[in-house]
Amino acid sequence: MFKWLHPLAKPETLYHFCGRLFPWLMLSAIGILLFGNLWGLVFAPQDYQQFDTVRIIYIHVPSALLSMSTYTMMAIAAFIALVWQVKVAQWSVLAIAPIGAVFTAISLLTGMAWGKPMWGTWWEWDARLTSQLILLFLYLGVIALYGAFSDRQTGGKVASLLAVIGIVNIPIIHFSVEWWNTLHQGASITKFDTPSVHPSMLWPLLISLLGFYLLMLALVCLRLRTAILEHEQHRPWVRATLGGH
Amino acid sequence: MQFDSFSDFLAMGGYGFYIWLAYGLTYGLLIGLVVYCFWEVKAFHQNFRQKLARAQRIKQYQEAEHR
Numbered sequence: 001m002f003k004w005l006h007p008l009a010k011p012e013t014l015y016h017f018c019g020r021l022f023p024w025l026m027l028s029a030i031g032i033l034l035f036g037n038l039w040g041l042v043f044a045p046q047d048y049q050q051f052d053t054v055r056i057i058y059i060h061v062p063s064a065l066l067s068m069s070t071y072t073m074m075a076i077a078a079f080i081a082l083v084w085q086v087k088v089a090q091w092s093v094l095a096i097a098p099i100g101a102v103f104t105a106i107s108l109l110t111g112m113a114w115g116k117p118m119w120g121t122w123w124e125w126d127a128r129l130t131s132q133l134i135l136l137f138l139y140l141g142v143i144a145l146y147g148a149f150s151d152r153q154t155g156g157k158v159a160s161l162l163a164v165i166g167i168v169n170i171p172i173i174h175f176s177v178e179w180w181n182t183l184h185q186g187a188s189i190t191k192f193d194t195p196s197v198h199p200s201m202l203w204p205l206l207i208s209l210l211g212f213y214l215l216m217l218a219l220v221c222l223r224l225r226t227a228i229l230e231h232e233q234h235r236p237w238v239r240a241t242l243g244g245h
Numbered sequence: 246m247q248f249d250s251f252s253d254f255l256a257m258g259g260y261g262f263y264i265w266l267a268y269g270l271t272y273g274l275l276i277g278l279v280v281y282c283f284w285e286v287k288a289f290h291q292n293f294r295q296k297l298a299r300a301q302r303i304k305q306y307q308e309a310e311h312r
Contacts, residue, residue: 037268041254041268042246042247042248042254043246043247044247045247046247046258051258051259051260052257052258052259052260052264053257053260053263053264055257055264056263056264056267056268059267059268059271060267063271098278098281099278102274102275102277102278105274106270106271106274106275109267109270109271109274110267110270110271113263113264113266113267113270114263114267116263117260117263215275219278219279219282222282222283222286223282223285225286226282226285226286226289229289229293230289233293233296239297242290242293
């Protein structure tokens with residue numbers, strides 16, 4: 001695997017690799033996401049306790065899971081950037097951060113729109129909600145720290161350090177519903193057991209999740225390409241690729 | 246199909262406001278993010294072309310001066 005992975009550390013190779021992946025990822029993301037969401041909105045049954053509000057699950061759960069796995073991905077890239085000083089790993093930290101921040105914001109906002117009719121409140125300082133809000137601040141912190149240094153190299157290092165330290169929040173979010181008495185319900189899918197969701201709701205949920213996942217990967221490819229060009233614009237290969245002399 | 250009519254679908258059993266609010270915000274943010282990512286690509290290419298053209302003009306000017 002490493003023999004296959006290693007050439008991708010070279011910016012030029014990674015630029016073309018992401019370029020080949022992007023159209024497939026983007027088109028399949030749009031198709032699968034719309035398919036999953038429409039299934040959830042129109043064909044999936046109501047919940048016997050939450051009625052039609054349960055349909056928010058098809059965007060809330062995928063965006064919440066994605067906010068965490070995107071963070072994990074960013075933290076791994078940051079770790080690689082700090083330990084092995086791989087340039088493209090550091091650039092990808094900053095390419096990933098805004099995408100993860102948007103997914104986190106979506107999970108919080110959809111959660112609020114679900115909480116108001118079911119819990120009777122838009123917001124509660126509950127362990128799950130608070131730790132998820134901290135995740136949003138971590139993403140924004142990574143972006144802001146990078147921007148705070150006039151030297152991109154230093155900014156990238158400091159932002160990577162914050163991304164690695166912030167990974168401690170991920171298990172806290174995941175287990176918050178078990179460790180504390182929360183208003184938020186427990187896990188129904190991400191547990192070491194068969195999911196406690198009926199297939200008629202589980203399938204549209206898993207398809208929506210796949211759609212969100214593909215969209216995240218597509219956008220990371222796109223932003224990473226822009227970041228590579230931005231950092232390498234004075235190199236001959238960029239001029240050769242973009243056709244100018 | 247879980248709904249009898251389109252207005253039934255929009256009403257969502259009385260919870261329409263919350264459900265469409267959630268979906269509206271989600272798709273609004275996602276479309277905004279996608280547009281922003283494409284705008285970044287366009288902005289880079291524009292900027293890059295401008296820089297190249299400027300370098301070319303400077304080169305031409307210098308060559309003309311030394312003639």
